[in-house]
Amino acid sequence: MKVSVFIPAYNEEKIIEENILTVFRKLRSLGKDFEIFIVDDTSSDKTGKIGNALAKKHREINYLRYENGPSRRENLAASFHKAKGSIIIYMDLDLATSLAHLEQLINEIEFNKNDVAIGSRYLGTKAKREVSRRIISVCYNTFMRTYFGSQVKDHQCGFKAFKKDVLLQLVKESGYDKKFVRGWFWDTEILLRAQKHHFRIKEFPVKWRYGDSSSFILKREFRMMNYVLRLKKRL
Numbered sequence: 001m002k003v004s005v006f007i008p009a010y011n012e013e014k015i016i017e018e019n020i021l022t023v024f025r026k027l028r029s030l031g032k033d034f035e036i037f038i039v040d041d042t043s044s045d046k047t048g049k050i051g052n053a054l055a056k057k058h059r060e061i062n063y064l065r066y067e068n069g070p071s072r073r074e075n076l077a078a079s080f081h082k083a084k085g086s087i088i089i090y091m092d093l094d095l096a097t098s099l100a101h102l103e104q105l106i107n108e109i110e111f112n113k114n115d116v117a118i119g120s121r122y123l124g125t126k127a128k129r130e131v132s133r134r135i136i137s138v139c140y141n142t143f144m145r146t147y148f149g150s151q152v153k154d155h156q157c158g159f160k161a162f163k164k165d166v167l168l169q170l171v172k173e174s175g176y177d178k179k180f181v182r183g184w185f186w187d188t189e190i191l192l193r194a195q196k197h198h199f200r201i202k203e204f205p206v207k208w209r210y211g212d213s214s215s216f217i218l219k220r221e222f223r224m225m226n227y228v229l230r231l232k233k234r235l
Helices: 016-029 047-057 073-082 100-109 131-148 164-174 183-198 217-233
Strands: 003-009 034-040 061-065 089-092 116-120 158-165 201-205
Touching: 003 016, 003 073, 016 034, 016 047, 016 100, 034 047, 034 073, 034 164, 047 116, 073 164, 089 100, 089 164, 089 183, 100 116, 100 158, 100 201, 116 183, 131 183, 164 183, 183 201, 183 217
Parallel strands: 003 034, 003 089, 034 061, 116 201
Antiparallel strands: 089 158, 116 158
């Protein structure tokens, strides 16, 4: 079963080569048939140059660039239709989630017959992160469970896998937010829609560390609140 791994990148010249090759070597060690997509969300540094070079050197690596970003998730989602694998994974380039969990992420779809598999920072070992970020995250996830009735503990961990047909269906339903107001809520919306369809979701604990390249800015993300509140009526 082929695995398609999508990794968004925005001004990541300092870590892109090392971390993409780390993922590349991990997938190869698992003996999987795989492909990696670097999704460049309009970087202005050397991310594109490095990404292109990696794609030319390794046939399993592909480089995609968008000129209308940064979108923070919209362009990533628009890239999924290029997947040739029957399992689609997306993860953050900073590799905040330990790749020791990558095999389980794949196996939950391939062998355990789940439709969705997601890493969770709130099951088992507590993630090491700034106190302010942890408070924001706890409040966010509590709100999503209360307001939408979500059963997911951690909506935002950037370490997820889906059956290809399931994810493409969810992406189509979610649409493309041309104004980029939705922001990081995209992850949550996908999981909310998956629950609406009663897709099988497996959430499992992962080791996670705070990524230095995180682009989350609280003030900016407040723009999504009207979108969030209105979504409940549309689901």
